[in-house]
Amino acid sequence: MKQKKKTGIIASLCTISMTAVVAAACSESPASPGGTTNPSPNNGTNAPAVVPLSLVQPDGGRVWKEDNPVTKEIEKRTNTKLTVNMIPNGDFANKYNVLAASGDIPDIVRSNGFDFQKYADQGLYLDITRYVDQFGPNLKKALKPELWELTKYKGKQFVIPFENVAGKEVPVIRKDWLDALNLKMPTNLDEFEAVLKAFTFNDPDKNGKNDTYGFGTTSRYDETIMPIMGAYGIATGQIGQGAPMMSYLKDNKIYPVAISPEYKAAIEYLKRLWDAKVVDPELFTIKPDQAQQKAAQGKIGYFTAWWSVAPQILTQQLKMKELVPNAKWDPIFPGLKGPDGKSGMQSYGNIGSTVAISAKTKNPEAVVKFLDYLATDEGWELTRYGIKGTHYTSITEPRTPEGQKAFDEKWLDPLSQIVSRQDLVDKVNAASKDPVQVENNRFIDAAASYTLYRDAFYGIPLTEEQKTYGADVSKYEEEMLIKFITGAEPLSKWDEYVETWKRKGGKPILEAKIKTYNELKTANVTSGL
Structure with missing residues (x-):
């Protein structure tokens, strides 16, 4: 959308x-x-x-x-x-x-x-x-x-x-680091990887120290990997937050993102970044307030978060300009394109x-x-x-x-x-x-202008199956995502992961949601499994 x-x-x-x-x-x-002028009451006697x-x-x-x-x-x-x-x-x-x-x-x-x-x-x-x-x-x-x-x-x-x-989230990058290293704004995943390596190994802040990472976060890791997922045409939703990942509709079939080939491809790319050591090693463990302090101190060159984080939290509340006078965050726009030319961000829904x-x-x-x-x-x-x-x-x-x-x-x-x-x-x-609002608008407008991927089940109420199995499935999705990216589990175990996902409740959740979807929307979609 x-x-x-x-x-x-x-x-x-x-x-x-x-x-x-x-x-x-x-x-x-x-x-x-109704927006029209009320007639004047006749001395109060005919007033409604x-x-x-x-x-x-x-x-x-x-x-x-x-x-x-x-x-x-x-x-x-x-x-x-x-x-x-x-x-x-x-x-x-x-x-x-x-x-x-x-x-x-x-x-x-x-x-x-x-x-x-x-x-x-x-x-x-x-x-x-x-x-x-x-x-x-x-x-x-x-x-x-x-x-x-x-x-x-x-x-x-x-x-x-x-x-x-x-559109709430914005991928942002240190524009002053790009300028210092004579780099252009990345437009695709290959260019993005090259920028992250330069941000990590080429001393972008010119302090003579090896103390920066290209890829970081200021909130949760599932936000900062969002543009990577979008480059493969998908969005995950809030990983590990008690509900399974999002699903997408294609050719009248609904597919769960968590076991899709697009998701696997995105993980392979993220693992490549991890292996290249351009990712902050605290990505999966750091707390949001600590992550924001690290960004405000000039230790990371990229993150994705709510539109307000760069212009308000980092710049105004944490006074990043006082710590790093030349710091400038810019939205990565129009986005990072993947192998098939896709790009986008997660939709938080219109309601x-x-x-x-x-x-x-x-x-x-x-x-x-x-x-x-x-x-x-x-x-x-x-x-x-x-x-x-x-x-x-x-x-x-x-x-x-x-x-x-x-x-x-x-x-x-x-x-x-x-x-x-x-x-x-x-x-x-x-x-x-107001200069503050003008700066905010740069990020607000960017967030709303990306291609947005919405859950196929947006607006469909919880099913009993989701209430029963949802937390376990969500926890397993998060556990395996982190293991695949960090190499704790090899991607050669992907098929085993998919079958375990189904057994833990992913399959009955999907089937029940599709049944409810068809009833409420008078549709006839089927499962992509």
Whole structure:
């Protein structure tokens, strides 16, 4: 899947002051949920009744303030009265399970990813298809058809999707080392290997010491090997994290990455790098904070991690420029091509969260109209940046002191994660004149522009087989990957590895997932085993 659009910093990662907002024309008269001007009440006698709406969501690091002037303005413009329950992120799943078990849930429920599926099966949520068609024109316009399709469940639309930026990771390289050694940005695996050798053995920092490695990490090794996997047309997912590796669909068959020929080829390349001693020997054991310190001290020339690691964690938080004045990290772009010309990174999926409506809500029309207002330019801007003239000024200027104080106190934008407008986020970031945000944009844009490989089973719920065997299969995948790369086990044992993978539960997991996939998508795919 190819994504070329510019992307914006998501609200949960934003650690800098807002420097730009979307220039959206705000009506001087209060607007209705549909985005049109509310008629003035006739001396109050014909005023529509205020609609009470309740909502529950993870807090996302924000706090709910009862006298929030922004919330009051939203209520005024939508003719609603909100009751909001903000549950700490880490407690949300357990506390919402208790709430759901009672059968008495709020009108609006925001939850993570595809968590809504198990509750839809319990009959808790409303099929919103006809309500969105009739009362949600801005929702339909704001959200891509793919997002709606991805969140259909058993042929019904139970939720409004919140768009996630699927490209998160960036392979980065020391541009100043390339310049010092008169090397160009690598574009394929052969060039990459040559650069790594030069970074390791040719004294790129010119300190006269043999103290650098070409290939390192700042987080987990499964991130830093991601571009290598992508060069062979695959992505592994989070190795050893309790779930088997990703799968891919080809010619109506689904293949597990962990036993694929592409995966074996990628391992062979990684073993070559290991044997050439261009890989930090602590790659598989170092802790993230220690790895980041090593990178900030100028000991490695390449890593792959979340887009924010190079411009924010290393450069700003760890003050790398003070330690290594000439240091400059650049994204490896457009990517590293493999033998067949492929390149890419792992997709983290397009669905960040979803919003469901209770099947027992008394006024589904009003709920959808409220959500539709939040999808307008005016509604989106209000929920994120507050009241214009009070909390912020314009697209080219920062928050007002009052707005910055509210933002820092985390009560300004508690409803900002209900409805997504990625197009406006992109516009905000592109308009920023803040040097920090401009630097961030280089990495954000790169992350979103790579070819992205998504799991064939993305959005498919856990099966009982995965719950039973998943942890053991995942642990075995990680164990053997490390052994193959380091030479603790020879690749001549590949066939033995594949058969053991199947016996440990890989095969029943795959078969069960395919069965669920076909049921939910009305498809007829088969196993590639």
